[in-house]
Amino acid sequence: MSSGSQGKYRPGGAVITLPDPDQMPTSHDQKGTIQWRTGSHKYPNFEIEFIGANPEDTDDCRILAGSDTAPVVLKLNFVGEYSYKVRQLNEKKDRSLLRESGVTAFRVQSCSSCYP
Secondary structure, three states: OOHHHOOOOOOOOOOOOOOOHHHOOOOOOOOEEEEEOOOOOOOOEEEEEEOOOOOOOOOOOOEEEEEOOOOEEEEEOOOEEEEEEEEEEOOOOOHHHOEEOOOEEEEEOOOOOOOO
């Protein structure tokens, strides 16, 4: 690994699951999800730590663990603005070698025109 690539992170990506168009929900009770996965073989384990509230429940500063075989999936039950950071851990989960991202923010909002 060259010294110029240390500390750099690849941009994140979103996983969006499209509903079956023949079986669209008929109410606004249907919630979406957000999913985090890792594409790193060197750091196959990760944690998502919310800074304050999270969109699934009322727990503050929630930490969710994931891996290359078990993504983190969160239901989007509450609208609002949320912030989190990511910790990536090697296969032995050695915390002395973890990589931590800066804070990332996102917004969950309702879509009243999304349903018939």
